[in-house]
Amino acid sequence: MNHAERIIVALDLDSKEAIENILVRLPDVRFVKVGMELFYSNGPDFISFLKDKGLKVFLDLKVHDIPNTAYRAINVLSKLGCDLLNLHCAGGLEMMQRAREALQEDTKLLGVTQLTSTSQEMLNQQLKIPGTVDECVLHYAQLAKEAGLHGVVCSPREVKMLKSELGVDFLTVTPGVRPAGGQLQDQKRVMTPREAILAGSDYLVIGRPIIQAEDPYGAFADILQEVEEAFDEQTIN
Numbered sequence: 001m002n003h004a005e006r007i008i009v010a011l012d013l014d015s016k017e018a019i020e021n022i023l024v025r026l027p028d029v030r031f032v033k034v035g036m037e038l039f040y041s042n043g044p045d046f047i048s049f050l051k052d053k054g055l056k057v058f059l060d061l062k063v064h065d066i067p068n069t070a071y072r073a074i075n076v077l078s079k080l081g082c083d084l085l086n087l088h089c090a091g092g093l094e095m096m097q098r099a100r101e102a103l104q105e106d107t108k109l110l111g112v113t114q115l116t117s118t119s120q121e122m123l124n125q126q127l128k129i130p131g132t133v134d135e136c137v138l139h140y141a142q143l144a145k146e147a148g149l150h151g152v153v154c155s156p157r158e159v160k161m162l163k164s165e166l167g168v169d170f171l172t173v174t175p176g177v178r179p180a181g182g183q184l185q186d187q188k189r190v191m192t193p194r195e196a197i198l199a200g201s202d203y204l205v206i207g208r209p210i211i212q213a214e215d216p217y218g219a220f221a222d223i224l225q226e227v228e229e230a231f232d233e234q235t236i237n
């Protein structure tokens with residue numbers, strides 16, 4: 001796989017014009033993520049607009065509902081031809097199994113374990129889930145694997161554990177990636193691009209550090225170089 005494909009740029013912007021402007025400045029990008037803001041404001045046709053530009057698309061709508069509704073949602077979404085789709089593992093095993101059955105085309109389905117904005121304190125105090133974030137993420141990822149999902153969305157900090165427990169082929173797609181010295185914003189469980197690749201992350205999801213940079217082209221190029229160097233480092237070791 002071309003290393004540029006490992007970096008999924010989160011297009012967290014709301015207008016087609018803003019996306020067109022940013023894509024012109026990011027000619028080397030191969031994989032993009034469409035989130036709720038963009039999908040809700042521009043609709044399903046936006047996926048074909050991006051696919052027609054030769055881009056791979058991760059449609060990040062984090063489906064979470066009763067099994068029948070999740071089945072129907074994943075069924076229509078996967079017909080849009082996106083490469084990755086996701087749903088919340090917190091919806092439970094049956095919801096994930098039904099969603100997996102609904103999958104069309106070559107779309108891969110990922111389970112969202114715990115959002116990378118969830119801290120240990122929030123997990124225990126607000127969500128009332130006992131134990132550590134790692135324990136919860138591992139449990140959700142095991143359920144996702146049992147349901148036949150292709151992988152999970154998690155923090156890069158959890159990748160090593162998941163790969164050793166669930167196998168290297170179970171995909172890990174990781175937001176919560178920040179270049180060294182970059183602002184965390186609302187992300188809590190973060191790693192640098194180099195650390196994430198060395199941990200075994202398959203895809204890095206990066207938004208604001210690229211799309212809000214003064215020089216998006218340079219920001220993407222720097223991250224790509226860091227990813228390439230991490231792969232070289234992996235081969236040497």
Ligand code: C5P
Pocket residue numbers: 010012035060112113114115116117153154175176177185187205206207208209
């Ligand atoms: O701007 P930033 O790099 O923080 O963007 C990360 C992207 O990944 C956002 O679009 C966010 O919705 C998404 N995401 C996340 N944590 C998850 C799943 C998705 O941050 N667990």
